[in-house]
Amino acid sequence: MSDSTEGTTAHPNPIRRIDARSLRGLAHPLRMSILEMLSLDGPATATGLSARLGENTGTVSWHLRHLAQHGFIEEEAGRGTKRERWWRAVKDTKVLETAEFHQDSDVRGALSVYMHELVQQYFSRVTNYLSESWEGDWQRAGTVSDWKNLRLTPAQLKALNEELMAVIARHTPAPGAETPPESLPVIVQLQSFPRKERRDG
Template identity: 70%
Template sequence: MSAQPEPAPEHGAATGPAHSRPARRLDARSLRGLAHPLRMRIFELLTLDGPATSARLSERLGENTGTVSWHLRHLAEHGFIEEETGRGTKRERWWKRVDVTNDPHTADFHDDPDSRGALSVYLHELVQQYFNRVTDYVAEDWDQTWRQAGTVADWHDLRLSPAQLKALNAELFEVVARHTPAPDAEAAPDALPVVVQLQSFPRRERGDA
């Protein structure tokens, strides 16, 4: 099996003293607990949109409440989400993501075929989430100010060594971190949630074919 790309710690998580959160290095069991298409979608919604009940998540996802509730319990069992105390009732539980940075390392799963399979599912679902976010943005009706502020761009004429690519990624992470406000910072009146996605990877040279 070919080498897997190394995911960044908690896709999209900012790092830096103003907004750092505890890091959690995922083991094989935890990764298998997350690496499921519906569980990853549930986790994404709780991450992006905040706490929700199984009923609200079911409506967003087009799934029945029983199925969503089962996957919520599974995510909680593996430490990715937790019940929000002091909110809801015995019949309506609110769930939120646990405020830690989840950090998978591909080398940790290299020798276990089952774990490699879970990592493959995780990465493919991650890429699908990135794609869905971009297509949603393109399809939505934004005013000209936001259209001019956002971007979808790529650079394909770089030739880098592994060390150079790693250094480039580190610099880009630092730039995003500088623009990520502390949780208690006051946002600008016209501010909205913004997603920054980063994919950087080597490409096989195809020659003259």
């Protein structure tokens, strides 16, 4: 399985393939939450993040430095002070080929933590959306859907994913492009995977 938190077709950012070292550096619930916040909401300080996360500022600062050491975040130059630094997510497209690590006992634990936390993030985004109040056209703009009647070969499933990525790419604004004032950030989550059949008898 190939995992990408940002579809490679939809973003012109450089592609970063996550190796064993960086996977171990990222695979921690708090670090993944910090990276998600910086990716979705932009630069922040340890103080601001700790307030949102309900964590000690010193703990958040330690994890920020750890993320920076592994190249997932960077300090925002020209902003902040010696005592209060601003951090931002590195703009790249992270790709993880999970098949590379399934047989590696030294990395399998980190892979399990990473995938579990990633799915939890996906779930939390949907539940947050459903719990919030939306008005006007936004009430009918989103969707939570699934399809259960497909039967595909591996090649067909891969082709389906590539076509879906291409659709998202067509709707992704170019860097620096102006967007309508009524627009809001939109998250598209794609999970497509085979299911092992279970038959009685």
